[in-house]
Amino acid sequence: MADPVILEMRGITKEFPGVRALEDVSIEVRRGRIHAICGENGAGKSTLMKVLSGVYPHGTFDGEIVYQGEPVAFGRINDSERAGIVIIHQELALVPELSIAENIFLGNEPRKGIAIDWDAVHVRAAELLARVGLDEDPETPIKHIGVGKQQLVEIAKALEKDVKLLILDEPTAALNEADSQHLLDLIVGLKGKGVTSIMISHKLGEIEQVADAITIIRDGRVVETLDIEHGAVDEDRIIRGMVGRTLGHRFPERSGTAGDVFFEVRDWTVQHPLSAERLVAKGSSFTVRRGEIVGFAGLMGAGRTELAMSLFGRQYGTWLGGTIVKDGQEIRVRSVPEAIEHGIAYVSEDRKALGLNLLDTIKRSVVSAKLDKVSTAGVVDPIRELHAAEEYLRALRIKAPDVEQGVDTLSGGNQQKVVLSKWMFTDPDLLILDEPTRGIDVGAKSEIYQIIRQLADQGKGVILISSELPELLGLADRIYTIFEGRITGELPAAEADQEMLMRRMAPTKGD
Amino acid sequence: MLFGKKGSLKEFGILGALIVIVLAFQIATNGTTLSSGNVINLVQSQSYILILAIGMVMVIIAGHIDLSVGSVAAFVSVVVAISMTDWGIPWWSSILLGLGLGLAIGAWQGFWVAFVGVPAFIVTLAGMLMFRGLNQLVGQSRGIGVDSEFVALLAGYLPEIGPDTGYNNPTLLLGLIAIVAVVVVELRRRARRQSVGAEVAPMWVLITRLVLVAGVIVAATLLFASGRPGTSFPHSGILLAIFVLAYGFLTQRTTLGRHIYAVGGNRRAAELSGVRTRWVDFFVMANMSVLAAVAGMLWIARSQAAGPADGTGWELDAIAAVFIGGAAVAGGIGTVAGSIIGGLVMAVLSNGLFAIGTGSDWIQVIKGLVLLIAVAIDVLNKRQGRFSIIGLLQRGMRGTRAADPA
Incomplete structure (x- = not known):
């Protein structure tokens, strides 16, 4: 119990119309730790992080947040960043056309009078890149470096803001093994320098490797918090907590x-x-x-x-x-x-950009790659279409009230089932x-x-x-x-x- | 059928707005808004914009825009007028010539958009300049008259035939046909759904709906049929009705329609699902110019001459109708029915404001604001599920952006 608590969230409840996304969630994060948050998609992990970082402003949820010993009320992301809480989202927030250095200092450019002090930008960018172990020219455009390196640039950007609490939402989701390992090593290294991290990840192996504490969330509630100090935790243990049963x-x-x-x-x-x-x-x-x-x-x-x-x-x-x-x-x-x-059917790795039209319903998505199968002379038969879609909804156990549901409202797993249905439908x-x-x-x-x-x-x-x-x-x-x-x-x-x-x-x- | 299933609520919202506007002007003008003379005039004078809106919504759903429709209409119609007046070819072959020319122009623009990959904004901006110039070049910036048969066909009214009923008989017949068609289509759809075990609404719901629809048709029929002698339901209105039904069917029920939505919703995903996206782009652009040609011909029939300023600003009216009708700037969303209602909102506004003595300066200001507010409500609706002024103010005060629940 040596480390002091840097963050405490108490009794957080957040509701959206018709859904209670978080219910009485309490979590305690200690300074200089890596705290993992696990849960199935839709369990409320990202919502909790948005509450913490001020994406959902103070007053739109119940409960309180105590940060560095004081209650805080963030009205927007800038407030939390000023306090040293930086969130790195799954979809990176970098401008592809700008250079690494420009991205690091975007919105926070060092100035000389009213002009940007480019010398300072480049000197400091080089320092930050060295800290995250990225060997690239700071003037390289972001679009010319891989997603693994972009992730490092995001962390450099956070360091530039003097981050104390770093929140990483699925940081390795798009990375290969080598890049993932590098990133994890970096997070562990930052821990040694006093940066606390909260990490959301589906990759249980990684959590096992780096986390000091694990909070498991299911259906908007905290199931349990496991402290590594009290003994190692294995993957099965985490999975059991997340799904509420042993797979x-x-x-x-x-x-x-x-x-x-x-x-x-x-x-x-x-x-x-x-x-x-x-x-x-x-x-x-x-x-x-x-x-x-x-x-x-x-x-x-x-x-x-x-x-x-x-x-x-x-x-x-x-x-x-x-x-x-x-x-x-x-x-x-x-x-x-x-x-x-x-x-031949191809199910793309990028379900949202290449696999689905997010404006469509489940029904329209399922038949979209072989419309002719439910059409006569170029006219779609709504009844045959409905039957086809309902068949896949049942067979693949897609969780949705009916086939008229928009695919944009589905969780990742259910969206993927829709994409699979779409291609299975092409025989x-x-x-x-x-x-x-x-x-x-x-x-x-x-x-x-x-x-x-x-x-x-x-x-x-x-x-x-x-x-x-x-x-x-x-x-x-x-x-x-x-x-x-x-x-x-x-x-x-x-x-x-x-x-x-x-x-x-x-x-x-x-x- | 005319409304996309998902968008139906949105369109009912616009339909509600249209009804409110009509009723408000009906009161403000002491009943002239819904007088038969005025509704006949409205249809006669607005059909061409509504026909443009049909083409435009398909272009916009596919993720493009067409700024050239006014110039294309003007160029086609001046050629049509010259072919009748100067070359002396029969009026019906002039119409075919106009349609062919529209198709050729559309193919030209579609080629640049679909196969070369120049953004439609640029291609049609170029077209706007080029075809305006060609209109003035070919027509030498003068007014050119058209044949009287041409005028009778495109700007005429249903004839006065049959016994003296006090009403225009063909208009009554048309109304009857419409009611029978609606009833037959609805009953057949219900039977079809029942036969395959799909869910159907209770019979009394269907009957109530049919009675309501029939009532509206009866009222409209009597309105159109009681115009002063010589006027009744205009031919351009029949043409418009045919286009609304045909294109409503095309967009909602055919594979081509699905492909247009797919391309606009996610072009790359559509391509990877086997949609020939380039041909879809080509089709919507080509189709738009054909409809622009139709609109141009309706216009010169009504004004009985083609001139150098024809079609000025039409593209903006059509685009405004489409966006008021609920289409999305980014593509993938929009319906023919919604666009028609959007066009009617604008038309009734102009018509009513003018009737109560508002100057054209203020009419433009008001129409601009209506467009802005209609789209703003749409944007806010999308952002937070439901629109509320209080929510808007709260968010505005805190200065935060709304985020989607994850």
């Missing part, structure tokens, strides 16, 4: 009934859309059997998504060569309609699933795993792209590894482990 097997059992090879890609070569010298796929060849889940492992930027999207009607880069063979015949897949016609033979469980809570994840396995058991081929190696090892039958656009290995999942995959995903010169 059985996280991964469905393999049925081991893969059939013949029916889909084959030969010597697939694709050029980067912007730079002619860069190849994102270099003579890639692979096969998929009926009833088989084929995993693709690779670091971020290895070319997995690029390969998948170029196969799906050449939606990425410039095709240079290679053929697709399905059921023994070479097929022509030069556009998305041709891909759909040949029974595909091959489903390419790109990070199908990204940003989805544990309960929904295991349901999605069941769905994927069922699809394979129906004799469909599944290509599973994932950055989470346990997911690939647990779900796939066979795994290909990709490094810099080249397929570097092929392993039966049953014989593989994380280390074997990592070696092939990032081969060193000796390998």
Whole structure:
């Protein structure tokens, strides 16, 4: 009990019309700790952080916040930032066209008279970048650095504001393993320098690794707070708290009934859309059997998504060569309609930007990739459409009152089920699933795993792209590894482990 | 069918506003607003803007804009007038020529938008300048007359035929057809839903609704049918009704309609769902110019001449109608029915304000404010679920932005 309490939130209750998002939530965070907050999507984690940072101003919720020993009433984000509380959202708030340095000081530029003191900007930016371990020229535009580095810029920006309490909302959701590790190390390093962190994450392994205390929230209430000092906490313990039950097997059992090879890609070569010298796929060849889940492992930027999207009607880069063979015949897949016609479906990693029209209802989304199936002579039959949508609502257990519900109101897991429905509705033979469980809570994840396995058991081929190696090892039958656009290995999942995959995903010169 | 299911509440809001405005002017003008002469005049004089609004809402749903409609209408109509007057070709072939020219212009603009990728704002700004210039070049900035058959067809009224009932008989017939059509369509839809086990509203709800709708149609029919001799339901109104039904069906019930919404809602997601987004863009732009050609021809029929200033500012009236009708600037949202109501709100406002003696200066100020407030209410509604003045003031005082519940 050595560390003093930096933040105490007492009896926080926040209501939205018709929903009580938080109910009597109390949480105590001690100085110089990393405090994790876990909960399924919709449990109220983000709402709690918005209450804390002043996004929901004082007076719009009940309860009180005591920060550094004094009750505070933040009217807006600026108030909380002035007090040293900085929130880094899941969607980064950086301006792509501006440089790293300009972003760090945006809205807070050092001045000489009325002009910006650019010398000071650059000197201080360089210092801050050194502190977060980012080796980039401060004048580089944000759009030219990867998402992992952008996350570091966000932290540099927070440090510039003299942060005392750093709130990170899913900081590693979009990062690969190496970048995630770097970020976690940085947060631990900041802890040593007196910065307290509150971290929201779905990645339980990471929480286990860095957190000093864990608060579990379910349905807007605190289930429990676990202190690591009182003994280590394992993942199952956290999951039990989050979902209120013990999940059985996280991964469905393999049925081991893969059939013949029916889909084959030969010597697939694709050029980067912007730079002619860069190849994102270099003579890639692979096969998929009926009833088989084929995993693709690779670091971020290895070319997995690029390969998948170029196969799906050449939606990425410039095709240079290679053929697709399905059921023994070479097929022509030069556009998305041709891909759909040949029974190929692609579930994008970016569900909101590429997977859904957020203005649509569940019903309209489900049928949107194959409208002709519920239409006669170009006229949509509302009854057939309704039946189709209701069928998927039931089959995939999408949590919504009815199919007229807007997809923008659904949780991540349910949105993903809608996207899966949309592609299952096209009667595909091959489903390419790109990070199908990204940003989805544990309960929904295991349901999605069941769905994927069922699809394979129906004799469909599944290509599973994932950055989470346990997911690939647990779900796939066979795994290909990709490094810099080249397929570097092929392993039966049953014989593989994380280390074997990592070696092939990032081969060193000796390998 | 005409209302998108999700947007129905929003449109009922605008419909409510329209009814309130009509009733207010009805009182303020001592009953002239809803006199048969005035409603006939309203339809006759506003059909072309409403037809433009139909095309415009589709353009806006797809995420574009068309600033060229006034100039396109003017250019097409001057060519149509010249073809009748100077070249002496039959009036019906002039109409075909006008439609063809509209399609060609639309294809031209659609090509730049869809296949070259120039933003529609720029393409149609260029079109606005070019076709205005071409109108003056071809017409040499003079007034050009049109054939009387042309005027009779496009600016005429339903004829006086049949027994003397005190009303215009074809208008009565039209009203009867409308009532029968509504009843048949509603009953058939209900039967269809029942036969497949879908939920249906209780019979008394349906009957109440049908009685209400029929009542409105009867009242409107009698109003139009009792115009002074020689006037009745205008041909342009029939054309408008056909377009509203056809395009309402196209946008709500066909795959093409779905694709227009999909492209506007999320272009990349639509593309990855197999929508041929470029062709959708091409279609909405081409279609808009065809409708602009129709509007232009209606206009010169009514004014019996084509001139250099025709169509000035039409694009703004059409765009205003669409946004008052609930469409979103970012695309993906909007309906034909809503846009028509939006156009009627503007038309009734002008008409009523003028009738009570307001000058055109003030009419413009008021119309501008109405547009601003209508869209502001829409924006605020979206931001916090429900609009309330108190909520607005509270937020304004604290100076915070509203955030969505996560």
